[in-house]
Amino acid sequence: MSAATIKVPVGPQHPALKEPENFTFHVEGENIVKVDVRVGYAHKGIEKLMESKTYLQNIPLVERICGICNTAHTVCYTQNVEYLYEKPIPRRAEYLRVLIEELNRIHSHLLWLGVVGHEVGFETLFMYVWRDREVVLDLIEALTGNRISMAFATVGGTRRDLTSTIEHKIRKGLDLLEERTKYYKRTVAVDPTILARSRDVGILTPEEAVQLCAVGPFRRASSIKEDVRADDPYAAHDEIPFNIIAYDTCDFYARIMVRVDETLESINMVRYCLDHIPSGPVRVRLPNTPPVAEAVSKVEAPRGENIHYVRSNGTDKPARYKVRAPTSANLAPLVQTMTSRGKYDVYVADIPVLLAGIDPCMCCMDRSVKFIDDSKGKKWVWTMEQLKRCMSKNVVRR
Amino acid sequence: MSLAVELLRNLVKSRATVLYPFKDREKVHVPEGLRGKLAFYRDRCIGCSMCFRVCPSETIEMTEDAKGKRPKFYLDRCTHCQQCEDVCPTRAIELTQKFENFGFDRKEMMLE
Numbered sequence: 248m249s250a251a252t253i254k255v256p257v258g259p260q261h262p263a264l265k266e267p268e269n270f271t272f273h274v275e276g277e278n279i280v281k282v283d284v285r286v287g288y289a290h291k292g293i294e295k296l297m298e299s300k301t302y303l304q305n306i307p308l309v310e311r312i313c314g315i316c317n318t319a320h321t322v323c324y325t326q327n328v329e330y331l332y333e334k335p336i337p338r339r340a341e342y343l344r345v346l347i348e349e350l351n352r353i354h355s356h357l358l359w360l361g362v363v364g365h366e367v368g369f370e371t372l373f374m375y376v377w378r379d380r381e382v383v384l385d386l387i388e389a390l391t392g393n394r395i396s397m398a399f400a401t402v403g404g405t406r407r408d409l410t411s412t413i414e415h416k417i418r419k420g421l422d423l424l425e426e427r428t429k430y431y432k433r434t435v436a437v438d439p440t441i442l443a444r445s446r447d448v449g450i451l452t453p454e455e456a457v458q459l460c461a462v463g464p465f466r467r468a469s470s471i472k473e474d475v476r477a478d479d480p481y482a483a484h485d486e487i488p489f490n491i492i493a494y495d496t497c498d499f500y501a502r503i504m505v506r507v508d509e510t511l512e513s514i515n516m517v518r519y520c521l522d523h524i525p526s527g528p529v530r531v532r533l534p535n536t537p538p539v540a541e542a543v544s545k546v547e548a549p550r551g552e553n554i555h556y557v558r559s560n561g562t563d564k565p566a567r568y569k570v571r572a573p574t575s576a577n578l579a580p581l582v583q584t585m586t587s588r589g590k591y592d593v594y595v596a597d598i599p600v601l602l603a604g605i606d607p608c609m610c611c612m613d614r615s616v617k618f619i620d621d622s623k624g625k626k627w628v629w630t631m632e633q634l635k636r637c638m639s640k641n642v643v644r645r
Numbered sequence: 646m647s648l649a650v651e652l653l654r655n656l657v658k659s660r661a662t663v664l665y666p667f668k669d670r671e672k673v674h675v676p677e678g679l680r681g682k683l684a685f686y687r688d689r690c691i692g693c694s695m696c697f698r699v700c701p702s703e704t705i706e707m708t709e710d711a712k713g714k715r716p717k718f719y720l721d722r723c724t725h726c727q728q729c730e731d732v733c734p735t736r737a738i739e740l741t742q743k744f745e746n747f748g749f750d751r752k753e754m755m756l757e
Binding site for chain 2: 300301303304305306307308371372375378385388389392393396398406407430434
């Protein structure tokens with residue numbers, strides 16, 4: 248870095264989406280040469296709190312890890328607890344979980360498409376997409392009783408069943424959504440505003456995506472065909488056919504198209520679920536206390552691979568719970584896409600679209616903070632008492 | 646330009662918003678099965694404490710009266726997860742379709 252490098256801080260007050268995260272961009276002229284990320288502004292302490300609540304009480308808590316992809320977290324959690332019991336759940340419940348998960352993916356991707364419209368300065372697209380997103384929110388509300396926090400999956404199955412009235416409503420809503428999504432796909436593919444802001448912006452080569460462990464649509468936009476639903480099928484995904492969407496332009500445009508195409512795939516998957524859903528019960532009652540064991544469960548959340556780990560100790564509360572949210576894995580490749588290297592130049596003006604490009608969910612991935620003093624080579628973690636003492640004195644230490 | 650057709654179509658559409666809470670209260674769309682404000686039927690309660698055990702947000706506190714244990718609800722803490730209704734063996738708890746769950750005083754938000 249030369250002496251002409253200046254630092255541009257972005258965040259922690261809403262860098263791209265309305266979530267706190269601090270990025271320091273080292274800029275030479277218009278080019279970004281280095282990016283420092285600082286996380287931990289929205290650490291909620293959910294993992295620790297989960298250790299003091301029972302497995303049933305934890306379901307609404309897990310749901311609040313992420314507001315938008317909440318189903319991915321509940322499905323992952325309940326599936327994880329069921330692995331501890333080593334008992335299968337009814338097939339109908341598995342289909343219902345896929346159904347609600349895909350509806351959630353449609354909602355999440357449409358929300359993101361609207362945000363992209365907003366970030367590239369195409370507010371009309373933002374308004375239209377968010378208006379049509381209401382259709383899928385209404386479907387989710389009819390099925391689960393709430394628009395966003397669905398509380399649908401539970402340990403042993405699902406909380407509610409699909410009735411013929413709701414099924415009819417979903418089919419009708421899906422037709423409208425499919426028509427609208429196809430329309431947006433056509434719009435995105437030809438609109439000069441979007442093309443100018445997205446073509447050849449934020450390149451992540453396939454080699455880099457593999458090396459830095461990008462996940463989800465971000466990875467698939469770098470032409471790597473990997474998806475947990477196909478590679479390690481959970482719930483009813485072993486029976487439900489779908490195409491893994493991948494684009495080979497490896498830029499921001501590919502990220503938009505992957506998500507739009509995935510929305511169309513999800514619509515087809517929901518239709519397949521409705522056509523082939525078996526009859527039967529939707530829930531089995533499991534005892535409150537699982538046996539001593541540990542389990543790992545993986546789910547393809549709208550943002551990528553979501554991993555949960557649980558260890559039980561023979562009580563009705565988990566001994567340890569660990570969540571790896573997809574954005575956590577996507578941060579390292581994000582920094583790579585935002586750094587000028589070789590023939591790829593990244594400009595300051597591209598910061599908002601690149602940050603929004605991974606569909607970040609910073610609050611899901613904020614985890615405990617370790618203090619590192621480079622000059623002394625020391626690493627330490629503060630205890631709760633030390634933190635409280637610091638907060639009460641209102642001092643910031645380095 | 647590709648959105649021009651959509652733009653023209655919207656010109657002839659009627660208003661989508663509702664002037665809630667001043668007008669059109671009946672036009673507010675409330676779906677069947679909404680997880681709304683909690684209702685408690687004291688006469689049906691047998692005091693089994695199941696709701697107390699599953700509540701994730703400490704909305705429910707168990708109190709003693711002449712008939713035994715009975716729940717007391719702090720509705721300002723309720724997250725409308727419906728787990729209490731699911732486990733109640735006598736259907737003494739019900740999540741109604743009333744979506745307005747607010748008060749200017751926390752004491753008003755108690756339900757016994």
